[in-house]
Structures are given as structure tokens and as C-alpha cells.
Amino acid sequence: MSTVNLTAETFESTITDNGIVFVDWWAAWCGPCRMFAPVYEKASEENPDIVFGKVDTEAEPELSGQAGITSIPTLMIFRDGIQLFGQPGALPAPALEDLIRQVKALDMDEVRREIAEHDHAHGDHDHDHAH
Secondary structure (H helix, E strand, O other), rough: OOOOOOOOOOOOHHHHOOOEEEEEEOOOOOOHHHHHHHHHHHHHHOOOOOOOOEEOOOOOOHHHHHHHOOOOOOEEEOOEEEEEEEOOOOOOHHHHHHHHHHHHHHOHHHHHHHHHHHHHHHHOOOOOOOO
């Protein structure tokens, strides 16, 4: 599968309706983004079980703002609707492959347990997770 362009309309549903979703925040004028694009595209073809989304920060300024994107490219990884990773900078192919392996290997029940414990420990009972 190749990469999917995400917009403000499709971003939330893509993340919640799929298991693993990678999101590449990019813009046409950004040199490192252009260098990262073929690496990302290749990974998307090698991992058909993962959704590889791309957000054009120029076309989606509001979405980028909500996501707190300050520099591009930024890669985010979600699994079961939970953000596991977010880091600016173009990754070399081996680093991206390594991340893909790690995310696939995660025990999501464990991750959810940790999040629940963290929320509980910090007394965050007053915030609703809007989905």
C-alpha cells in the first residue's frame, strides 16, 4: 500500500479506525521532507498492514496547529488510536524500519495499562478524551 494524504476531515478517523498509523508531517518547500518521502513511501509498500499517512502542513495549517507541529518533517506513530511516538527530523531507512518493528511488537494491553496508571497517579479524572 502506498501513502495516504490525511486532512483535518480524515485524520481522526484514520487514527481510530486502523491498528498502526504512521503520520509524516511535511511541506513541499522542506528539503529534508523531500529526502524522507521516498524512504517513507518504500516503507509503506513493504508494510501493507500499516497505514502511512502524510499531512501537508501548508494545506492543513489548523490540523498542524492542533497537533503542535513546530518543525518538519515530524513523524508521529499511533496504534489503536494512542500516540506512541512523535519526533521531528527525517529518519534514515534503518531507523524507520526499527521503529516499525518496535511498534508491531508492542503489547498494547500493557501500554493501555500504563496510560491508565499514569492518569490515575496524576489524578487526571476531570478530562474527557474526545474521540
